[in-house]
Amino acid sequence: MSAARAFTLLTPAFLAVFALVLANLPVSVTGGLVPPPLLGLAVLYYWTLLRPDLIPPVLVLAIGLAEDFLSGGPPGLWAVGYLAAYALSDRQRDAFAGLSGWGVVIGFSAAMLTAAASAYLVGSLVYWRLTPPQPLLVQSIVTVVLYPLVAIILGVIHRNVVGASRGDD
Amino acid sequence: MAGGGWKLARNRSSVTAQLPLILCTVLAFVIVLLGKAEASIFDTARAKFSDWSAPALTALQGPVVAVQRWASGVSTFFSVYEENLQLREENEALRRWQDVALSLEQRVSRYELLLNAVPDPVLPSITAQVIGQSSRPFVQTMIVNAGIAHNVKKGQAVLDDRGLIGRVYVTGDTTSWIIRLTDLNSRVPVVLRPSNRRGILVGNNSMAPDLHLDSGEAPVEPGDRVYSTADGGLVPPDLPVGILMGEGDNLRVRLFADPDLSDYVQIVDYVAAIDPPPDDEGVPIGVPPATPEDLSATGVDTEAQAIADGVRPQ
Numbered sequence: 001m002s003a004a005r006a007f008t009l010l011t012p013a014f015l016a017v018f019a020l021v022l023a024n025l026p027v028s029v030t031g032g033l034v035p036p037p038l039l040g041l042a043v044l045y046y047w048t049l050l051r052p053d054l055i056p057p058v059l060v061l062a063i064g065l066a067e068d069f070l071s072g073g074p075p076g077l078w079a080v081g082y083l084a085a086y087a088l089s090d091r092q093r094d095a096f097a098g099l100s101g102w103g104v105v106i107g108f109s110a111a112m113l114t115a116a117a118s119a120y121l122v123g124s125l126v127y128w129r130l131t132p133p134q135p136l137l138v139q140s141i142v143t144v145v146l147y148p149l150v151a152i153i154l155g156v157i158h159r160n161v162v163g164a165s166r167g168d169d
Numbered sequence: 170m171a172g173g174g175w176k177l178a179r180n181r182s183s184v185t186a187q188l189p190l191i192l193c194t195v196l197a198f199v200i201v202l203l204g205k206a207e208a209s210i211f212d213t214a215r216a217k218f219s220d221w222s223a224p225a226l227t228a229l230q231g232p233v234v235a236v237q238r239w240a241s242g243v244s245t246f247f248s249v250y251e252e253n254l255q256l257r258e259e260n261e262a263l264r265r266w267q268d269v270a271l272s273l274e275q276r277v278s279r280y281e282l283l284l285n286a287v288p289d290p291v292l293p294s295i296t297a298q299v300i301g302q303s304s305r306p307f308v309q310t311m312i313v314n315a316g317i318a319h320n321v322k323k324g325q326a327v328l329d330d331r332g333l334i335g336r337v338y339v340t341g342d343t344t345s346w347i348i349r350l351t352d353l354n355s356r357v358p359v360v361l362r363p364s365n366r367r368g369i370l371v372g373n374n375s376m377a378p379d380l381h382l383d384s385g386e387a388p389v390e391p392g393d394r395v396y397s398t399a400d401g402g403l404v405p406p407d408l409p410v411g412i413l414m415g416e417g418d419n420l421r422v423r424l425f426a427d428p429d430l431s432d433y434v435q436i437v438d439y440v441a442a443i444d445p446p447p448d449d450e451g452v453p454i455g456v457p458p459a460t461p462e463d464l465s466a467t468g469v470d471t472e473a474q475a476i477a478d479g480v481r482p483q
Contacts, residue, residue, distance in 0.1 A: 033429075060193065119307075126204075127354075
């Protein structure tokens with residue numbers, strides 16, 4: 001495998017890590033008013049639809065664990081959430097990938113909702129009480145609102161770097 | 170498209186095809202349980218990571234704070250006139266309160282001298298810069314640039330100039346993680362004034378933590394002041410915490426401190442031996458009560474006499 005080919009194949013993973021670190025910088029320009037978006041999930045979702053061969057479950061697990069580690073939360077919480085969203089988008093990949101316009105946002109909203117609900121359940125089990133859902137809801141909304149912008153940027157990278165060929169075609 | 174999608178979904182639904190996903194999910198749940206049982210492993214790793222990334226975080230703080238100030242300046246630009254009027258009114262009210270506070274401070278110092286009261290201990294503390302904030306759905310923490318090298322220990326109280334913020338829960342060599350009072354894991358013993366009812370302040374990831382009161386009978390009212398207590402031996406007593414809100418079983422506390430606005434915080438070493446107050450600042454234990462001549466010298470005359478006679482001064 002050439003270096004250029006390896007770079008192409010690893011680009012989604014690199015970008016997922018980059019988005020994760022960017023979103024989890026422990027600084028906030030909004031002064032903590034709004035929780036940071038789950039940019040790592042947005043990147044994983046995008047390429048799970050377009051190049052699932054480049055997004056294996058173990059990468060999703062690793063990015064979820066890194067999210068937990070960097071955010072300071074209970075370990076495994078977002079790992080479970082990310083894997084749940086991955087399971088949904090992987091099973092319904094062709095339905096989600098065929099969406100356009102507002103459908104793209106609705107598709108990602110379903111994945112985000114799955115991840116948030118799973119994380120909420122795990123969080124409630126870890127803390128052994130029902131945690132307030134509002135902050136999680138706000139974080140989910142922020143992530144969904146930013147997804148079109150993220151998708152545009154990833155689209156440019158996908159067309160110019162990763163390529164459209166699908167591993168399981 | 171949809172038909173093909175469902176066909177693909179059926180093909181991928183076999184256990185063999187889903188085995189990696191199933192294994193990863195099981196592994197994630199194992200890590201959840203492991204994190205619950207052995208949280209120190211992950212906390213130590215986080216401390217090492219924050220130690221390693223501290224220089225970068227410190228460098229990032231400058232531009233981020235500048236952007237925050239610029240953004241807040243823009244948002245208040247159109248309300249400067251109203252805000253100026255409001256500040257003038259507040260300033261006048263605060264000046265009146267300052268006079269009252271100075272008068273009361275003088276009176277309390279006289280009473281302390283009269284009663285030979287032991288002065289409040291001077292607690293050793295350090296000031297640290299906040300280099301990171303984490304305000305998320307399941308965690309509310311801060312990172313400061315002081316750690317084991319600066320004698321910071323797990324459990325120590327952290328406050329800003331307005332009141333208690335939280336406690337240290339992870340210490341690295343040069344950084345520490347602080348769990349805020351609003352975090353889901355936070356539990357801090359408090360006391361209400363003037364009722365002296367005790368309770369536990371329980372974080373709920375909102376700006377107003379829940380208050381679980383003890384089984385006492387003394388009535389509490391919205392607006393009562395909430396202070397820390399030394400119950401448990403880690404948090405110093407009488408640190409201002411907030412104001413009581415709500416009634417009945419739905420009691421919450423509006424915090425004085427606002428960690429999102431805190432650039433620097435104070436970490437109080439309450440666990441360590443308390444330094445005795447300097448000789449020139451306190452009255453040593455065992456000194457006989459102040460004489461009338463002492464009181465006259467400090468300006469205590471009629472009030473002192475009234476207290477000595479058992480009459481409450483007006």
